[in-house]
Amino acid sequence: MxxxxxxxxxxxxxxxxxxxxxxxxxxxxxxxxxxxxxxxxxxxxxxxxxxxxxxxxxxxxxxxxxxxxxxxxxxxxxxxxxxxxxxxxxxxxxxxxxxxxxxxxxxxxxxxxxxxxxxxxxxxxxxxxxxRAALEVEYLKQLVSDGFVGDVLATSIIGTGGNWADTTSSALAYLFDKANGATMEDIPMAHTLAAVKDVLGDIGPLKAVKLSNFETVTLTDTGETKPKSAADQVMVQGQMASGAAFSLHYKGGKNRGTNFLWEINGTEGDIQVTAPLGHAQMMQLTVKGARGDETEMVDRMPDPSLYSGRPEFAGxxxxxxxxxxxxxxxxxxxxxxxTFSDALALHELLQRIAHAAEKGDAF
CATH class of the missing domain: 3.40.50.720 (NAD(P)-binding Rossmann-like Domain)
Structure with missing residues (x-):
């Protein structure tokens, strides 16, 4: 050994x-x-x-x-x-x-x-x-590769960041200053995009909008208020390199409705991936799908035996x-x-989104 x-x-x-x-x-x-x-x-x-x-x-x-x-x-x-x-x-x-x-x-x-x-x-x-190493993402990649949805027509993502709204703790306050490189786009959105790229390939031309509903953040443990420069609404629309339609909306905080939904629609079937929060890197993902004559989504999870001996916490x-x-x-x-080269490509994608949001043009 x-x-x-x-x-x-x-x-x-x-x-x-x-x-x-x-x-x-x-x-x-x-x-x-x-x-x-x-x-x-x-x-x-x-x-x-x-x-x-x-x-x-x-x-x-x-x-x-x-x-x-x-x-x-x-x-x-x-x-x-x-x-x-x-x-x-x-x-x-x-x-x-x-x-x-x-x-x-x-x-x-x-x-x-x-x-x-x-x-x-x-x-x-x-x-x-x-x-990218989540059992559910690996299985999802196999489902798509095996033709479960047929030709991919569209994919759409809604996610919440948990942070990046108007309250946080002192320990996490640095996330709200975009100069620190740890914004909602940098962390949960980018982690999710890494998985999307693994399953569906590269993202092609896109347009983007970034908004801030809150200009300050209150630290719940001290009551202090600090300026906030990180966006709390990020919207991206465009195409996958394959030609499929692509849309994404990440929202600061957490809501009472949908906190994570990734949908893949194709000529033969549809897949939905859900989670309690928009952090695909550390949340338990649930995969459901339907194809052909099926009219309701059913579980399409990896074999339960694959989870044996692995940590219970998804992260x-x-x-x-x-x-x-x-x-x-x-x-x-x-x-x-x-690899670092993969990470560089993801940083380049984030830069394209930032430029699109700043210029109002497709990148």
Whole structure:
């Protein structure tokens, strides 16, 4: 059996953050494939507390020390987006494989530079667009490929962000400043678009509108009010590269009606994917469909046996799917996990949407 791949986390805390709730259960579910060998946080004291709480062998004083260590094979970066570029660059310069949370960079230019550096170093560099590894998305891709809907005529998406309306917590306030690269478009919408591209192919010409119903956001834990520059309504219309009609509407907050619906309509059948929130990367997705003479949607879920032994939380289950692909890529020289190049293409799509919204033209 191959030796475990030794993972070093930059940004792991045992107090309810994404890395703790998704990455750690994901890695545990994969048995001896990986070993969490080290951690580095914003301070040596924070890293030491995490290492002690989670039984991690080493706490490094700085991220640079972790990246340089011979005891680390893979650096996983799970910090806020504005810090991605510096920390990923450290890991790549040290010749380490990288798993970075999406978004890859704070904007397109950072993504371009990181993708070029990863190619130069020749390492496995993965961006965490984990909706692509959801069992439901993989099955949906197979359904469409097998002709369940026939020729795709149209696809439409409605999603809510949970955040990006007029209230949030202090810990999440940075999401409401578009300069931080963590807007509704950057996170839930982009994660969903990554899955759409996997299932239906690239998106062609499009038009877009961005609106803000709220100019400020209130922090519920302190009562403080802060300015808000991130849009809370994003609408995109156009065509898939295949020629099928495409429409999308993401809304800030959460509503009492539809919070996630992705519909695919074709010449032979129709599919609906639903969830409690518009974060396809971490919500349990439900797939239903009908074709031919069927008049009502019925469940079209993956075989239940596929869920056995995997994390119950969909976010952790999807992250585990990315780690499994990543391990195969490291050991076999393949590129099955979402690469930095894939992430760059997604950043380019977001830039096209932003330009279309600014200019009022198709891009």
């Amino acid at each position: 191959a030796d475990p791949i030794k993972v070093g986390f930059i940004g792991l805390n045992p107090d309810s953050n994404w890395a703790f709730n998704a990455h750690i259960p994901a890695l545990k579910s994969l048995g001896d494939t990986f070993e969490v060998a080290g951690v580095a946080n914003s301070s040596p004291e924070s890293g030491a507390r995490t290492a002690e709480a989670l039984g991690i062998p080493r706490a490094f004083a700085t991220p640079a020390d972790l990246a340089a260590s011979e005891d680390i094979d893979l650096v996983t970066v799970t910090v806020k987006v504005p810090y991605h570029f510096e920390l990923i660059s450290l890991a790549l310069d040290a010749g380490k494989h990288v798993y970075c949370e999406w978004p890859l960079g704070n904007g397109l230019e950072e993504a371009r530079k990181l993708t070029a550096l990863a190619r130069e170093k020749g390492v496995v560099a993965v961006a965490g667009t984990q909706a 952790a289950r999807n992250v585990a799917g990315i780690y499994k692909r990543l391990a195969d890529d490291i050991r076999n020289g393949t590129a099955t996990a979402p």
